[in-house]
Amino acid sequence: VKVAVVGAGVIGLSTAVCIAEGLPFSSVTILSEKFSPDTTGDGAAGILIPEQRWFRDTFDHLRGIIETPEAPEAGVFFSSGNKNTFPSDPNPYWANHVFGYRAMSDREMRRFPNHKFGQAFTSIKCECLRYLPYLPIFYIDWVVECCQFGFSSCCLVNSYDVIVNCSGLGSRLLVGDEGVYPVRGQILKVHAPWVKNFIGGGDGGGRAYIYPGIDYITVGGTRQVDDWRLEVDMKDTEGIMERCCQLEPSLRKAQVLEEWVGLRPGRRNPRVESEWLQAGQRRVILVHNHGHDGCGGAGEEESS
Amino acid sequence: VKVAVVGAGVIGLSTAVCIAEGLPFSSVTILSEKFSPDTTGDGAAGILIPEQRWFRDTFDHLRGIIETPEAPEAGVFFSSGCLLYKEVPSDPNPYWANHVFGYRAMSDREMRRFPNHKFGQAFTSIKCECLRYLPYLITFVLFNRFRKAGGQIKREKVTDLQQLVNSYDVIVNCSGLGSRLLVGDEGVYPVRGQILKVHAPWVKNFIGGGDGGGRAYIYPGIDYITVGGTRQVDDWRLEVDMKDTEGIMERCCQLEPSLRKAQVLEEWVGLRPGRRNPRVESEWLQAGQRRVILVHNHGHDGCGGAGEEESS
Numbered sequence: 254v255k256v257a258v259v260g261a262g263v264i265g266l267s268t269a270v271c272i273a274e275g276l277p278f279s280s281v282t283i284l285s286e287k288f289s290p291d292t293t294g295d296g297a298a299g300i301l302i303p304e305q306r307w308f309r310d311t312f313d314h315l316r317g318i319i320e321t322p323e324a325p326e327a328g329v330f331f332s333s334g335n336k337n338t339f340p341s342d343p344n345p346y347w348a349n350h351v352f353g354y355r356a357m358s359d360r361e362m363r364r365f366p367n368h369k370f371g372q373a374f375t376s377i378k379c380e381c382l383r384y385l386p387y388l389p390i391f392y393i394d395w396v397v398e399c400c401q402f403g404f405s406s407c408c409l410v411n412s413y414d415v416i417v418n419c420s421g422l423g424s425r426l427l428v429g430d431e432g433v434y435p436v437r438g439q440i441l442k443v444h445a446p447w448v449k450n451f452i453g454g455g456d457g458g459g460r461a462y463i464y465p466g467i468d469y470i471t472v473g474g475t476r477q478v479d480d481w482r483l484e485v486d487m488k489d490t491e492g493i494m495e496r497c498c499q500l501e502p503s504l505r506k507a508q509v510l511e512e513w514v515g516l517r518p519g520r521r522n523p524r525v526e527s528e529w530l531q532a533g534q535r536r537v538i539l540v541h542n543h544g545h546d547g548c549g550g551a552g553e554e555e556s557s
Numbered sequence: 558v559k560v561a562v563v564g565a566g567v568i569g570l571s572t573a574v575c576i577a578e579g580l581p582f583s584s585v586t587i588l589s590e591k592f593s594p595d596t597t598g599d600g601a602a603g604i605l606i607p608e609q610r611w612f613r614d615t616f617d618h619l620r621g622i623i624e625t626p627e628a629p630e631a632g633v634f635f636s637s638g639c640l641l642y643k644e645v646p647s648d649p650n651p652y653w654a655n656h657v658f659g660y661r662a663m664s665d666r667e668m669r670r671f672p673n674h675k676f677g678q679a680f681t682s683i684k685c686e687c688l689r690y691l692p693y694l695i696t697f698v699l700f701n702r703f704r705k706a707g708g709q710i711k712r713e714k715v716t717d718l719q720q721l722v723n724s725y726d727v728i729v730n731c732s733g734l735g736s737r738l739l740v741g742d743e744g745v746y747p748v749r750g751q752i753l754k755v756h757a758p759w760v761k762n763f764i765g766g767g768d769g770g771g772r773a774y775i776y777p778g779i780d781y782i783t784v785g786g787t788r789q790v791d792d793w794r795l796e797v798d799m800k801d802t803e804g805i806m807e808r809c810c811q812l813e814p815s816l817r818k819a820q821v822l823e824e825w826v827g828l829r830p831g832r833r834n835p836r837v838e839s840e841w842l843q844a845g846q847r848r849v850i851l852v853h854n855h856g857h858d859g860c861g862g863a864g865e866e867e868s869s
Binding site for chain 2: 319320321322323324325326328330331332333352353355357358360361364373375445446447448449450465467468502503505506507
């Protein structure tokens with residue numbers, strides 16, 4: 254069976270590896286315009302915050318990696334911290350999936366006078382910058398770097414039996430999915446090695462968060478729907494610093510190494526389904542696996 | 558009032574600050590052979606692990622610093638992690654559970670990472686790194702005070718307290734291990750500790766293993782992870798012992814396998830100022846016609862940081 258996986262971000266590579274490991278007699282080819290460090294996931298903080306139903310499988314899969322000595326190379330490690338929020342359910346379904354879930358005490362919440370409730374727990378951070386190169390690509394038979402082209406191209410249909418579309422935002426053009434739209438996110442890469450715990454502030458709006466990583470702290474962010482701009486916006490930088498310094502005053506003295514912008518592949522629901530693709534006399538299976546917005550890492554496992 | 562503080566480690570400088578702030582009309586002079594980065598505290602991990610009764614005051618004092626933008630310069634920050642025990646302790650809810658943040662017993666699921674241990678306590682405490690904290694005390698606190706009320710810092714080795722009697726009204730002895738010679742305190746002995754400074758920036762949480770014996774711990778710091786350790790009583794050796802290095806790596810890689818791939822930047826040895834109990838008391842010191850108060854504040858073993866606050 255000849256399988257083509259389109260897209261080499263966290264969804265594409267994870268999917269390709271799953272297929273290659275699960276179908277040992279298949280031949281898997283990855284076709285993508287961009288590879289790490291140029292994928293959307295490479296700039297994302299990569300913290301596993303429970304939001305999708307596949308969260309648990311991904312958590313367990315990554316926890317298996319943490320217990321091996323290869324964990325640092327894979328960019329996978331435990332990360333503890335708190336989310337300040339007004340939860341609808343003080344005991345969420347994922348409380349048992351993470352480690353050490355607890356509501357924060359009044360004493361702890363005094364640090365955050367603008368927030369009334371906080372959840373502390375230990376989750377996992379998975380940094381694409383290391384994780385994508387770490388994935389066992391030797392399972393993959395061919396890796397092709399190419400420009401975008403439409404699925405209607407005869408080449409693709411004639412060469413493969415199954416095509417898996419993991420092209421994220423590219424699906425808009427590639428398969429004409431107009432339900433896909435960008436959700437622009439700007440972050441700052443900050444040098445602040447004394448910050449060891451993550452803080453997700455303010456109602457999960459995604460506009461104030463601090464996620465300590467291996468090489469820097471990811472400080473963000475923005476969620477601008479239908480915004481295609483890849484350039485850094487200085488107003489966003491100021492807004493992010495303003496909001497995050499309220500959560501963590503020590504950041505005022507921290508050095509900003511770099512700003513980065515990524516376009517999350519937004520969609521009302523992730524599209525995970527299959528259909529037939531016809532070109533001339535040939536019909537192949539087309540599997541869609543895209544539209545994970547900011548949860549690409551967590552959606553990793555559902556690809557299997 | 559002229560006060561002399563002998564010793565510029567974490568106890569000496571903290572004491573000097575307390576006196577300077579508490580007695581605004583006093584003139585405080587610090588005399589010490591060694592200063593940061595050459596004090597014992599400079600190599601210690603600096604994590605505040607509840608062991609002494611002054612722990613709470615120190616915790617609150619440092620927490621005040623954390624909430625200021627100067628916290629990184631002071632080397633003070635929150636640190637979360639766990640202490641592991643091979644047997645379940647008699648009191649699984651220790652007195653200090655309310656002093657730290659977020660104290661909880663670890664779940665069975667979490668404990669599966671540590672098959673050699675049966676019980677774990679997770680909490681958030683504070684790390685105070687002397688390498689930054691001591692210069693911070695001098696620069697931000699003491700120099701300000703010296704300008705207002707006089708005082709200075711003298712780099713000199715004090716060998717005889719009698720020489721200070723004519724120049725000062727109060728002498729505070731914070732000379733740690735040096736008290737053995739300086740005041741003839743034979744109750745003071747070294748407790749040798751070796752640590753490894755390791756580059757492992759993915760380790761964010763501390764792990765203290767094996768019932769607090771002090772032979773297996775991992776404390777993430779600002780510039781490196783402090784991996785240790787040893788507790789060798791009456792051992793004066795300041796040289797690195799390769800056998801200790803191997804033992805430390807062996808024990809700590811069991812707790813944190815990812816350390817196997819980590820780079821060891823440096824090894825370091827310090828002699829904790831051990832004593833059965835810390836000596837915190839005062840007496841009269843006579844030299845000729847003059848009598849001055851001599852205050853002792855030493856013998857904190859590995860708890861120098863935590864003992865900080867009791868100096869007031």
